Amino acid sequence: ETGVTQSPTHLIKTRGQQVTLRCSSQSGHNTVSWYQQALGQGPQFIFQYYREEENGRGNFPPRFSGLQFPNYSSELNVNALELDDSALYLCASSLDRGLSPLHFGNGTRLTVT
Amino acid sequence: DQQVKQNSPSLSVQEGRISILNCDYTNSMFDYFLWYKKYPAEGPTFLISISSIKDKNEDGRFTVFLNKSAKHLSLHIVPSQPGDSAVYFCAASEQGGSEKLVFGKGTKLTVNP
Numbered sequence: 584e585t586g587v588t589q590s591p592t593h594l595i596k597t598r599g600q601q602v603t604l605r606c607s608s609q610s611g612h613n614t615v616s617w618y619q620q621a622l623g624q625g626p627q628f629i630f631q632y633y634r635e636e637e638n639g640r641g642n643f644p645p646r647f648s649g650l651q652f653p654n655y656s657s658e659l660n661v662n663a664l665e666l667d668d669s670a671l672y673l674c675a676s677s678l679d680r681g682l683s684p685l686h687f688g689n690g691t692r693l694t695v696t
Numbered sequence: 697d698q699q700v701k702q703n704s705p706s707l708s709v710q711e712g713r714i715s716i717l718n719c720d721y722t723n724s725m726f727d728y729f730l731w732y733k734k735y736p737a738e739g740p741t742f743l744i745s746i747s748s749i750k751d752k753n754e755d756g757r758f759t760v761f762l763n764k765s766a767k768h769l770s771l772h773i774v775p776s777q778p779g780d781s782a783v784y785f786c787a788a789s790e791q792g793g794s795e796k797l798v799f800g801k802g803t804k805l806t807v808n809p
Contacts, residue, residue: 587739616795625700625785625799626740639796673739681795684730687739 585610587688589674595694596664604659604691606674614638614680615657617649618673620690626673632657633680661693669695699723700788702800710808715773717803719786722767726788730797731760731771734783743784744771747792776807 588607596602608615614633618626628641632651646662655676661668671692675685701720709715719729727748732740746753746760746769753760759772773780783804787797 616797618797618799623801625702625787625801626797628796628798631795641796675739677794681789681791681793683794684742684745685740685794685797687732687741689737689739 587674587676587686589672589688589691591691592689593692593694595696598664598666598695600664601660601662602664602693604661604672604674604693606657606659606676606688608655608657608676609686612676612678612683612686613655614677615651615655616675616677616681616685617657617659618675618687619643620671620673621667622670629659631680638680664695666695669693697722698800699726700786700798700800702784702786702803704803705801706804706806708806708808709776711778712775715771715776715780715805715807717771717773717784717786717805719769719771719800720767721769721788723788723790723798724767725790726798728789728792728794729760729762729769730787730789730794731758732785732787732799733780734785734802740785773805776805778807778809781805781807 616631617629630640730745731743786800
């Protein structure tokens with residue numbers, strides 16, 4: 584059973600740039616959720632995708648967007664990066680919109696300078 | 697406005713003793729609660745959960761207690777082992793599962809040999 588994998592592991596970007604983070608779901612999982620974890624905070628829900636459709640969104644601006652592909656892998660895109668976007672971005676997969684516990688990847692550490 | 701609060705940033709216990717981690721919540725619509733464990737440089741790992749229709753759930757050394765009237769839950773680890781040293785996150789959902797989880801800030805548990 585392959586777990587959730589995220590790439591890249593670390594990334595440094597400049598304010599105003601755009602970034603794309605990638606996530607491969609655990610085998611058999613059709614739901615992907617993205618969370619942002621700022622330093623010293625718990626993970627904060629960004630959005631969830633189920634069968635390629637957005638299925639709920641947290642309190643994040645539209646410059647945070649996502650995609651889920653037919654193989655259930657996913658991307659998180661952030662436009663017009665701000666310094667406060669510096670955080671650990673966690674992808675989690677699950678079965679059927681959360682009927683099973685979330686399985687998290689190890690995250691992508693994004694630093695915006 | 698923090699809906700899930702873990703008021704103890706850290707906890708230190710001796711190996712073999714009980715570890716008690718606490719969590720309070722303010723949103724009465726939460727109906728499902730989870731605990732996740734996180735080691736450095738890894739994603740959170742699901743530990744145990746409890747539905748609001750129960751007041752206790754047990755899985756091996758881990759027991760979660762829910763007091764709905766007090767809006768309080770706790771995680772008991774007995775006996776504690778050095779490998780339990782990690783950051784523990786309390787999370788809650790209104791959806792009855794793992795959708796749109798709201799996390800606390802975490803408690804760092806250190807189990808001393």
